[in-house]
Amino acid sequence: MIEKTAHRSRELFSSGYACAESVLLAIAEAQGVQSEFLPKIATGFCSGLARTCGTCGAVSGAVMGINLVTGRSKAGESVDENYRLVRQFLETFQEMFGSINCGELLGCDLGTQEGQQMFREKHLLDQCYRYAEEAARIAETIIESRGEVES
Numbered sequence: 001m002i003e004k005t006a007h008r009s010r011e012l013f014s015s016g017y018a019c020a021e022s023v024l025l026a027i028a029e030a031q032g033v034q035s036e037f038l039p040k041i042a043t044g045f046c047s048g049l050a051r052t053c054g055t056c057g058a059v060s061g062a063v064m065g066i067n068l069v070t071g072r073s074k075a076g077e078s079v080d081e082n083y084r085l086v087r088q089f090l091e092t093f094q095e096m097f098g099s100i101n102c103g104e105l106l107g108c109d110l111g112t113q114e115g116q117q118m119f120r121e122k123h124l125l126d127q128c129y130r131y132a133e134e135a136a137r138i139a140e141t142i143i144e145s146r147g148e149v150e151s
Helices: 002-014 019-030 042-053 057-070 079-099 100-106 113-122 125-145
Strands: none
Touching: 002 019, 002 125, 019 042, 019 057, 019 125, 042 057, 042 100, 057 079, 057 125, 079 125, 100 125
């Protein structure tokens, strides 16, 4: 399931969904979760939080995917497992790529015309595909390693 989820994330991204959307959708599909609100809730997280060079959209999508499985449904429920798994994801992604921030990962500011031009000219979308694929792979690995995958 892990490789299928990673591949699906890349496939969705290539078909026109953006980073956070594609990662969240791939993880949701793997978990049997369907909703018209997916990918809507991920859209503003794309391109480093709406092109602000913030957290990488693939990272945000993966965190939302982990949340689908381990997030709280009611106030007062524990956040401990979720936070532990999200931190595990963040640490793994950071170790693999050196950052979790879009601007640092790409080396350009997507909030500017110059940055967007650089993104196109240097074919940085290829890097984004890799980040999305790896984010989905890491998140699905963490979810599956829990021992009880919920739908």
